Amino acid sequence: MPLAVLHTSDAFVLRTYDYGEGHKIVVLFTRLDGLIRAVAHGARSSKNKYGAALELLSEVAITYREREGRDLAQLVTCDVKRTRxxxxxxxxxxxxxxxxxxxxxxxxxxxxxxxxxxxxxxxxxxxxxxxxxxxxxxxxxxxxxxxxxxxxxxxxxxxxxxxxxxxxxxxxxxxxxxxxxxxxxxxxxxxxxxxxxxxxxxxxxxxxxxxxxxxxxxxxxxxxxxxxxxxxxxxxxxxxxxxxxxxxxxxxxxxxxxxxxxx
CATH class of the missing domain: 1.20.1440.120 (Recombination protein O, C-terminal domain)
Structure with a gap:
């Protein structure tokens, strides 16, 4: 099992695109780790918990999980600091x-x-x-x-x-x-x-x-x-x-x- 590491950072949302049936991939520029890509599970579902947090250049506070050897991180939390x-x-x-x-x-x-x-x-x-x-x-x-x-x-x-x-x-x-x-x-x-x-x-x-x-x-x-x-x-x-x-x-x-x- 690849080791999972949890990170927290402020970030800007640069882009989102659909992933699977109910998810999105989010491209973020984080303050502490630069450019990352993360899966936002359920971001396209009726119970989407992200709201305006994933809008273009929203500034957000995120927690994300990375696993060794995987390109995509997993977005755990994403709270709006400032929207556009x-x-x-x-x-x-x-x-x-x-x-x-x-x-x-x-x-x-x-x-x-x-x-x-x-x-x-x-x-x-x-x-x-x-x-x-x-x-x-x-x-x-x-x-x-x-x-x-x-x-x-x-x-x-x-x-x-x-x-x-x-x-x-x-x-x-x-x-x-x-x-x-x-x-x-x-x-x-x-x-x-x-x-x-x-x-x-x-x-x-x-x-x-x-x-x-x-x-x-x-x-x-x-x-x-x-x-x-x-x-x-x-x-x-x-x-x-x-x-x-x-x-x-x-x-x-x-x-x-x-x-x-x-x-």
């Missing part, structure tokens, strides 16, 4: 949160604690909820900048964000007023070392610096121009695809729903 009901009321906002959840699932390996990622999810969700509390229009306007903020930090915490201070080839520091280049291998380069590549302009590099200097609310308060936020998002998308090696479905859904809200 306000975000769920707006399809575009909910789709953005699903995109964040997929990024975490793709960028970080199982069973590796990463408290900065946990705190990033917390402050990101809280930032969008504050804007929803003041009005849906404000929340929708903040989405691109907030998503760029979360993307950038996830790339950095996963070790895939280049430094825009100096060339990875020759070590020369970039001129503050001249473009740098993103080489095909995802590294930063000066124009002397790389003759072709994606230019990263001074305003975009300053936006990256601001993201890493400020909290989400302070960054949103910088009122970074829309075209600069879009440029950061486009560079992030290139970096993400180089890592994940496929387009993320959740990103396409979010972009479609955002476009619909602007029509």
């Amino acid at each position: 009901f306000s975000a769920a009321a707006d399809p575009a906002t909910l789709a953005m949160l699903a995109y964040w959840a997929e990024l975490v699932s793709e960028l970080f390996p199982p069973h590796q604690a990463n408290d900065p990622v946990y705190r990033l999810l917390s402050v990101g969700c809280e930032a969008i909820e504050r804007r929803l509390s003041t009005g849906l229009d404000e929340a929708r306007q903040a989405q691109p900048a907030l998503a760029a903020y979360v993307e950038t930090w996830l790339l950095r915490l996963a070790g895939f964000l280049p430094s825009w201070r100096q060339c990875a080839r020759c070590g020369a520091f970039f001129d503050a007023e001249q473009p740098a280049r993103l080489a095909s291998d995802g590294t930063p380069a000066c124009r002397s070392c790389v003759s072709a590549g994606r230019d990263i302009g001074p305003l975009t590099r300053r936006a990256y610096a601001a993201i890493q200097r400020f909290g989400p609310d302070e960054f949103l308060g910088q009122a970074v121009p829309t075209h600069v936020v879009a440029d950061v998002a486009e560079v992030n998308s290139r970096l993400m695809q180089a890592v994940v090696e496929r387009p993320l479905k959740s990103y396409a859904v979010w972009q479609r729903l955002r476009a619909e809200t602007l029509e």
